[in-house]
Amino acid sequence: MKKILRIMLISIGTIITVMVVFLATVYFVNLISNEREKGKIEAYGQKVLVDGKQMNVLIQGDGKETIVLLPGYGTASPVLDFEPLVKELSPYYRVVVIEPFGYGLSDDTDKARTSQNIVDEIHECLQKLNIKKYTLMGHSISGIYGLEYVNQYEKEVQAFVGIDTSVPKQETDELPVSSLQLLNQSGFYRLLLKVNPDQLVMPNVDQQTKDQIKMLTFRNFLNESQASEAENFTNNFQNAERLHFPKRLPVVFYLADQTEEETPSWKPMHEELLKNVDNGKVVTFKGGHYLHHTKSKEIADDVRSFLSNIERSR
Template sequence: MNVTETMEIKNGTGIRKKRRLGLKIIGGILGVLVLFMGVLFIVNVISKGVEKKKIEPYGQYVAVDGKQMNVFIQGSGGQTIVLLPGQGTPSPVLDFKLLIDELSPDYRVVAIEPFGYGLSDPTEKARTTENIVSEIHEAVQQLGIGRYILMGHSITGLYGVSYVNSYPDEVLAFVGIDSSVPNQPGMDVKLPLKSMQFLQQSGLMRLLQKVSGDPYASLDYDEHTKEQMTLISNQVAGNATMMDELKHLGSNFKNGEQLTYPNDLPVLLFVQSNNEHNEQWVPLHEAQVKLSSQGLMIPMEGSHYLHHTKYKEIAKAFKEYMQQIQ
């Protein structure tokens, strides 16, 4: 065997050793990752079980489509506000607490938690606008409410316009809190639903929330309410009902893009004035209120959840508006 052949054998042996070492390192990393994900999953499952027992019931249940829908009633004013949440809000009642407290001295406020939200049951029925609107209306009927003001955040702008056209003799006025516009652009985007569900079910979202800190820290909620919102969020976020609603988001907007509020319906819209993601956000809402003979848009600087920080201003402006139109 000459020198060249000997060197080739040595080089080949060295390459194989490096390859085996590389495979062992990769295998070790994968093993640690699998173990980490396994621990994360188990911790998430155990934590959810423990946390579920710490959730304190609020409101009352009404029977809707053979299931239980949670509603919360506060105040005893002469007029009733039916309050609806934005898409994915884990606990609508607690999320609206600051605003409810401001409104309830003068109004009877009925906050509804649709199926899959808060303390309401989940449902396997498709989350089309028609089904969601019908279920909410059934809850209102079960409570014996005849005439009311419909108020809501975000996606309620889509469901609400369908609602008031379906039940025009019941709704006295519509009030949107940075509410969606049926013809707003970009709603046909495909959402990574499986990835979103994986983040929740694996426990990764719980870990990310721990690292990122308390999302309610700078808000005016009391500590007990913050704790309860976190507990409920860990239970319902990413559940199958909410995921199905996101699945139908594009088609719901497509089917409702031509809908407008009736001309004789008073429409009050509180709109985020500093929306950096959609330059047409304010003009879209301006166009909506112009279609109403008693339409008014009030721009406010803040986050999409305007009622978290502007609840006093919203309540005050709303009461003034209602006095003007009556």
């Protein structure tokens, strides 16, 4: 019996040792990788001083009209994520991609990520760039911030374009922020992406750009800004329920048929937002939530037609 007990204790001890070594290896590999990647992340765009911090912005194209692009929640690098769409739009417009605090190469912030604070920062950024008139174009959660924005700065915004944008009355799930942060800090998030790289949603870009997106994903994943943004989801969505698009503001929504299949009320909720708008429409494309990855040309073509019609009617 003593021999059996000794074998069992040795086995248990071995298993515990292997587990500790494995956890430590995953942790330190992630720690070392994060340090190495800091020097490999390539700069792009320009920095704008906003509320005492640096906000990163890319401006491309020399068109007379300006389109301002805003990202969906958690986008590692808005500039690189929007690359296919910017390529299609920039021959005709001046395209401005804003990376809010906590995104891309912008600074992190401890200021609460309420819609009001986010809108204030985006507007300050555009003011610093001397951009006075523009079309606001946003993906996903930017539909909520955009709704707040156009109601505050109606005289500046010439049109709103939504890419499968969030709406105030949709169901929202609370993210387990603390658990996800622990997953990242422990190194297991990196390990999971190593095992299944397809979990990381990226546009069809060259390998170097994909590598940059991956490194920025690890750098920015649920940082202080993104954690605060997730914690403010419920309040931000509820506060947006009081808002409507201004009657004279042209609005177009590009929706993904896959999202409509998952949420049957998706199109009707967007149509509801347009019921009092003089010039609004909904267009559905085949594809997933990140339509600007797969339908950038189709979106750009329709945006050009939509904005041209607006210009002719003025």
